[in-house]
Amino acid sequence: MSVCGAARCRGAVRRILQQNRAVCSHTSGSTPEGIREKLQAFPGGSVELQKQRDSGVALLTVNNPARMNAFSGSMMLELEQRVRELETWTEGKAVIVQGAAGTFCSGSDLNAVRAIANPHDGMKMCEFMQNTLTRLLRLPLISVALVEGRALGGGAELTTACDFRLMTSDGVIQFVHKHMGLVPGWGGAARLVRIVGSQNALKLLSGAKKVDPDTGKQMGLVDEVLHCSSGEGNALSHAERWLGQFIQGPAPVIQAVKRVVVSGRELPLDEALQTERSVFGTVWGGPANLEALALKPKHK
Numbered sequence: 001m002s003v004c005g006a007a008r009c010r011g012a013v014r015r016i017l018q019q020n021r022a023v024c025s026h027t028s029g030s031t032p033e034g035i036r037e038k039l040q041a042f043p044g045g046s047v048e049l050q051k052q053r054d055s056g057v058a059l060l061t062v063n064n065p066a067r068m069n070a071f072s073g074s075m076m077l078e079l080e081q082r083v084r085e086l087e088t089w090t091e092g093k094a095v096i097v098q099g100a101a102g103t104f105c106s107g108s109d110l111n112a113v114r115a116i117a118n119p120h121d122g123m124k125m126c127e128f129m130q131n132t133l134t135r136l137l138r139l140p141l142i143s144v145a146l147v148e149g150r151a152l153g154g155g156a157e158l159t160t161a162c163d164f165r166l167m168t169s170d171g172v173i174q175f176v177h178k179h180m181g182l183v184p185g186w187g188g189a190a191r192l193v194r195i196v197g198s199q200n201a202l203k204l205l206s207g208a209k210k211v212d213p214d215t216g217k218q219m220g221l222v223d224e225v226l227h228c229s230s231g232e233g234n235a236l237s238h239a240e241r242w243l244g245q246f247i248q249g250p251a252p253v254i255q256a257v258k259r260v261v262v263s264g265r266e267l268p269l270d271e272a273l274q275t276e277r278s279v280f281g282t283v284w285g286g287p288a289n290l291e292a293l294a295l296k297p298k299h300k
């Protein structure tokens with residue numbers, strides 16, 4: 001990449017990081033440290049990250065099978081740490097978010113929820129998870145939620161923080177919040193409206209409807225139904241195969257694609273166009289561009 005291209009690339013990355021910082025600072029006066037201490041008091045499970053350097057695909061696994069992969073407090077902290085690691089993975093192209101042991105995620109750990117059921121702590125937890133999931137969605141990597149088994153409550157919200165949702169034939173996404181006397185607070189409602197439209201979002205949230213793969217596909221919530229069952233062990237290879245069609249080519253180009261889509265999705269048009277120009281500058285005249293020009297391709 002030329003010196004100019006590298007400078008423009010740094011500018012584009014700075015812009016995305018500034019957006020993320022703006023999200024992180026948009027709180028109602030709570031300190032991140034206070035949140036972290038509270039969450040650390042509810043340990044259990046883990047969030048694991050495996051970067052597959054050959055393919056450029058990372059696996060992010062929500063791992064708390066004894067509680068159907070519910071998020072303990074320490075897992076919320078780990079998720080933030082994993083997202084931070086992915087933000088700087090320059091060789092990466094994509095991330096698959098999955099649950100351990102054949103089920104996706106049953107939301108927040110109800111034991112932790114009971115212990116922090118006061119509004120102040122609830123708001124802090126909500127802000128923390130909103131910020132983390134916003135950063136997950138803004139990663140310069142193509143993200144896929146692989147829904148095997150159930151995605152409930154915060155688990156359903158987590159699926160909306162990915163670019164795509166794939167579901168096994170027996171998978172279920174359910175925003176059960178209303179049954180809990182809640183609404184989504186991890187950003188899941190705002191994202192759901194953008195994915196399926198306000199009419200469908202209202203139906204899913206007010207009815208706490210179970211979304212099966214076919215209904216999900218019709219609504220546009222599910223991008224592909226994988227023809228395998230949860231826990232069979234081959235859902236991941238199906239997902240990787242599906243993802244393969246979108247991640248051919250060098251990582252800088254895939255990351256540039258994701259960046260222009262994020263800015264188009266989130267910024268006012270003039271700012272999105274400005275970001276698009278900056279990102280364009282990072283690939284124009286770059287190795288992949290020069291190689292393609294030398295090959296004189298025909299796009300038949």
Ligand SMILES: CCC(=O)SCCNC(=O)CCNC(=O)[C@H](O)C(C)(C)COP(=O)(O)OP(=O)(O)OC[C@H]1O[C@@H](n2cnc3c(N)ncnc32)[C@H](O)[C@@H]1OP(=O)(O)O
Binds near residue numbers: 066106109110152
């Ligand atoms: C952000 C807002 C939120 O996320 S609020 C939380 C929303 N989630 C929920 O309400 C899920 C409640 N759980 C359930 O409905 C069921 O456990 C589901 C997931 C359908 C599984 O049912 P089933 O296959 O019969 O298994 P089970 O109930 O015996 O569960 C196995 C063990 O896992 C536990 N578990 C499950 N979900 C949670 C959770 N969210 N928090 C804490 N623990 C959870 C169950 O309690 C059960 O544990 P144990 O074996 O009884 O010790």
